[in-house]
Amino acid sequence: MRFRHALVVGKFAPLHAGHQFLIETALSEADHVTVLCYSNPDFAEMPDAVRAAWIGELYPRVTVRIPLCPPLNSERDEVHWEYLKNWLRAERLDIDTVFSSESYGAPFARTLGSDVGHRMVDKARTKIAVSGTRIRQDIHSHRSWLDPRVYRHFVKRVVFMGAESSGKSTLAEHAARDFDTVFVPEIGRLVWEAKAGALSVGDYLDIARAHRTAEDAAILKANRYVFSDTNAITTLLLGFCYGHIRQAPEELVELARLCKTRYSDTFICEDDFPFSQDGWRDDAAWRSRIQGMIRYDLQMREISSVSLYGPVEQRLQTVRSALLLVISQNQ
Numbered sequence: 408m409r410f411r412h413a414l415v416v417g418k419f420a421p422l423h424a425g426h427q428f429l430i431e432t433a434l435s436e437a438d439h440v441t442v443l444c445y446s447n448p449d450f451a452e453m454p455d456a457v458r459a460a461w462i463g464e465l466y467p468r469v470t471v472r473i474p475l476c477p478p479l480n481s482e483r484d485e486v487h488w489e490y491l492k493n494w495l496r497a498e499r500l501d502i503d504t505v506f507s508s509e510s511y512g513a514p515f516a517r518t519l520g521s522d523v524g525h526r527m528v529d530k531a532r533t534k535i536a537v538s539g540t541r542i543r544q545d546i547h548s549h550r551s552w553l554d555p556r557v558y559r560h561f562v563k564r565v566v567f568m569g570a571e572s573s574g575k576s577t578l579a580e581h582a583a584r585d586f587d588t589v590f591v592p593e594i595g596r597l598v599w600e601a602k603a604g605a606l607s608v609g610d611y612l613d614i615a616r617a618h619r620t621a622e623d624a625a626i627l628k629a630n631r632y633v634f635s636d637t638n639a640i641t642t643l644l645l646g647f648c649y650g651h652i653r654q655a656p657e658e659l660v661e662l663a664r665l666c667k668t669r670y671s672d673t674f675i676c677e678d679d680f681p682f683s684q685d686g687w688r689d690d691a692a693w694r695s696r697i698q699g700m701i702r703y704d705l706q707m708r709e710i711s712s713v714s715l716y717g718p719v720e721q722r723l724q725t726v727r728s729a730l731l732l733v734i735s736q737n738q
Contacts, residue, residue: 410504410526413437416491416515418446421453421560422461423542423552425508425535430466432528433506441470441500443491445477453560461557472498484511488518495519508532547631555627562626564669565730566635568705568712569676570697571645578676578715578722579636585723586730589625590634594618595642608654611646615639615662632730638670639663640708644700666710673712674726675701 413433419426433440444459459471474494478486495502504524505516516525529535542549546561565582567575576593583590595614599606618638625633639662643655678698705712713729715722 408436410437410524411439412500412502413440413504413506413526414443414495414500414502414519415440415506416443418450418539419444419458419462420446420450420539421542421546421553422458422465422557423537423539423549425529425532425537425552426539427465427554428535429506429508429528430462430469433526434466434468436526437504437506439470440466440468440506441472441502442466443472443474445474447477447479457560461554461560464556465554484515485518488515491515492519550630559626559629561631562629563632563671564622564626564635565632565672565674565726566638566666566670567674567676567715568637568641568701570678570694570701572694573676573678573698574680574715574719574722575636575676577719578674578726579634581719581723582632582634582726585727586630586632586634588630588632588634589628591618591621591625591636593636594621595637595645606646608656611642612656612659614646615642615659618642619662635670638666640666640704641701644697644704664708667708672730673705673710674729675705675712675714676722677714677716679716 410433413436415430415433417426430440430442442459442462444462445455449455450458455473459473462469462471474491478490502519502523504526505512505519506526506528507515508528508530510530512527513525516523532538537549537552542552546553546558550558550561567579567582569575576596579590579592594617595611598610598614598617602610618635622633622635639659643659643663646655675698678694702712713725715725
């Protein structure tokens, strides 16, 4: 049977394989599908707009709406059904079928009108045996039920900052291995070597853009964290403030500003070991100057950071302790 206009209602917190099966079934059987996504109170870590955006990104053919001022989640089902009936009428949405995987689907459809049918989809969860409640208890352990474009919302970006020859690259790689995830290498180093140090203003901006793009790609393959070797702040400082070019495009300044909210954790790799000259770097004095500038810049931006000292394993243990502390505080 072919339906004209299907309705799917839910919290989608988070959007998981079961929800996707429901939406995909509606898409396969109806000419048009409208999905209503809402929760009251909302989920602070994944608000309505974020959840609706997931659906829109994965299913461009679907119309996703967020009803305004819905009843509290604790209200009786009948209160929600009446609210949705009035909302649909006000929005002039003519629904002929409700798609759901719940027992409330049929009485909800009847509330909308005698001519509105109900299509039950996998109520027994024989095809997709999962629930949002179970996933929310431990997002990362259940990430296999989430599309990577959904899971990336829960992945934390961790950045290692510091001057050249401060151990960022080595630590990023070791941390990724230790946490069974991925890391993003320093894009600027590759460009610097390719151009023999003769970088233009545009090159520094391209480096910052490319690094963000690499982070966004890596996050789709990540497990809980993605570790980054440097960020746009370092690119700005190394290239412009007392750097090789005494000017900075506004976009690079803006990318540096966004670092405050882009990363969940910031670590400074300290220069407490001998400078290693590889033929491309400046010198120990320059390293020391940049270290001071990074600390000052983070302080001015009010970005909290943790300093890392000693050999790789000692630094890695500090990283473990800091990140595990955050996990325990959020449980």
